[in-house]
Amino acid sequence: xxxxxxxxxxxxxxxxxxxxxxxxxxxxxxxxxxxxxxxxxxxxxxxxxxxxxxxxxxxxxxxxxxxxxxxxxxxxxxxxxxxxxxxxxxxxxxxxxxxxxxxxxxxxxxx
Amino acid sequence: xxxxxxxxxxxxxxxxxxxxxxxxxxxxxxxxxxxxxxxxxxxxxxxxxxxxxxxxxxxxxxxxxxxxxxxxxxxxxxxxxxxxxxxxxxxxxxxxxxxxxxxxxxxxxxxxxx
Numbered sequence: 001x002x003x004x005x006x007x008x009x010x011x012x013x014x015x016x017x018x019x020x021x022x023x024x025x026x027x028x029x030x031x032x033x034x035x036x037x038x039x040x041x042x043x044x045x046x047x048x049x050x051x052x053x054x055x056x057x058x059x060x061x062x063x064x065x066x067x068x069x070x071x072x073x074x075x076x077x078x079x080x081x082x083x084x085x086x087x088x089x090x091x092x093x094x095x096x097x098x099x100x101x102x103x104x105x106x107x108x109x110x111x
Numbered sequence: 112x113x114x115x116x117x118x119x120x121x122x123x124x125x126x127x128x129x130x131x132x133x134x135x136x137x138x139x140x141x142x143x144x145x146x147x148x149x150x151x152x153x154x155x156x157x158x159x160x161x162x163x164x165x166x167x168x169x170x171x172x173x174x175x176x177x178x179x180x181x182x183x184x185x186x187x188x189x190x191x192x193x194x195x196x197x198x199x200x201x202x203x204x205x206x207x208x209x210x211x212x213x214x215x216x217x218x219x220x221x222x223x224x225x
Contacts, residue, residue: 032211046213099214100156101146102153103152
């Protein structure tokens, strides 16, 4: 089955800095890569996704890049704000239709 | 609000007991997924249903079972509970079980086994 590795597990940045979270996957059949944000006491919420026919996607301050050859994808958050503090999960799906999640990155943005 | 409703929000029970967690998917969603989130762990896929039928199974213990009813709500049954079963249990739903379909998560049920 699919295996998703996510790094780092914790990321601490100053407000206004950029944050980058990286994931790798194992199943070459995977072709959908969503990113979820989980705030304290809430369920994960989709913030951006990318499909295998696209190399990069942006939505305001967040962007995701995908390298299918290397089987890795990354989340980039620019101009971080305290409200960006949360746990971020990457996921991959395609071959099995079941999203497989990484272990999460706890992002802390210091004011 | 994702539109996915999970009840109860919190549950405290003793070892050896049995509990039922309930999930109502978003209106119009036919597929339901159950995930377990333990401390410092990611989201571990347990089981998926589509339109009442089991679609896929993950690392779900034999002590756990689930079903999806004709009205599309789903229940996750956990029996002979152990301390290690303490976790957040999430339900998610999507329109179809397709590979590139967004899954919407509920707020979870926090299970504590004492």
